[in-house]
Amino acid sequence: MKVLIIGNGRFDNIVKKIEYDLIICADGGFNKAIENGIYPDIVIGDFDSIVKGNDFSFDDIFHNIKVIENDDQDSTDIEKALIYCLDNKYLDVTVMGVTGLRNDHFLYNLYLLTYFFRKFSSLKIIDRLQVITATDFRIDFFEKMEYLSIFSLTRAMIGQSSGLLYPINKMEIGYAGVQSQSNVVVKKDAFIEVESGEIIVFFPLKYLNNFMIKKRNNYDIGKKVL
Numbered sequence: 001m002k003v004l005i006i007g008n009g010r011f012d013n014i015v016k017k018i019e020y021d022l023i024i025c026a027d028g029g030f031n032k033a034i035e036n037g038i039y040p041d042i043v044i045g046d047f048d049s050i051v052k053g054n055d056f057s058f059d060d061i062f063h064n065i066k067v068i069e070n071d072d073q074d075s076t077d078i079e080k081a082l083i084y085c086l087d088n089k090y091l092d093v094t095v096m097g098v099t100g101l102r103n104d105h106f107l108y109n110l111y112l113l114t115y116f117f118r119k120f121s122s123l124k125i126i127d128r129l130q131v132i133t134a135t136d137f138r139i140d141f142f143e144k145m146e147y148l149s150i151f152s153l154t155r156a157m158i159g160q161s162s163g164l165l166y167p168i169n170k171m172e173i174g175y176a177g178v179q180s181q182s183n184v185v186v187k188k189d190a191f192i193e194v195e196s197g198e199i200i201v202f203f204p205l206k207y208l209n210n211f212m213i214k215k216r217n218n219y220d221i222g223k224k225v226l
Helices: 029-035 058-062 077-087 103-119
Strands: 002-006 022-026 042-045 066-069 092-096 122-126 130-135 138-141 145-151 155-162 171-174 180-185 190-196 199-204 211-214 220-223
Touching: 002 029, 002 077, 022 029, 022 077, 042 077, 077 092, 077 103, 103 122, 103 130, 103 199, 130 138, 130 211, 145 171, 190 199
Parallel strands: 002 022, 002 092, 022 042, 042 066, 092 122
Antiparallel strands: 122 130, 130 199, 138 190, 138 211, 145 180, 145 199, 155 171, 155 190, 211 220
């Protein structure tokens, strides 16, 4: 089951570009979805951000939506949505609506990505410009890409790479080290291998289906488009 989670950040109406079977709105993400004609299957959160608008009947809409109220103040609404997916074994998840507004929220969502990615078969963040994903082992690319940026929120050692304009071999990145900004994928079947730690990878949205991640628990993320 492919799940799309919509958060309360900037809304980029790119839903038609995504394959999904289930839409979950994290609290205020419901407002953004309804305003753009998207009706979720589930809404989850503490409901402190949902606005009862004048242009629709709040009760009528919720009549057809599963409502899960969770007022735990020690987790964010995106976190609650991810945990709900894990509890229900929905392991192929794309998250949108978590970029473009509050930077502190975006930074925390990057931390969530690095914390949760090992638990899912596929977990990525998207917006109108980029795909953001994470790995602790290897990422493969099946198309040339005009840019590719790699970061670590802690510390990671990249063992080797192939097919990049600026090769990354035996390089430590992350906290108190360097980051890899604006590299270029110049060959098909390029890859990056991680020796230790985990990396966050940014690349253009149009390559959403042209990568694959291998993690140390042997899950694969993404797919090769033939």
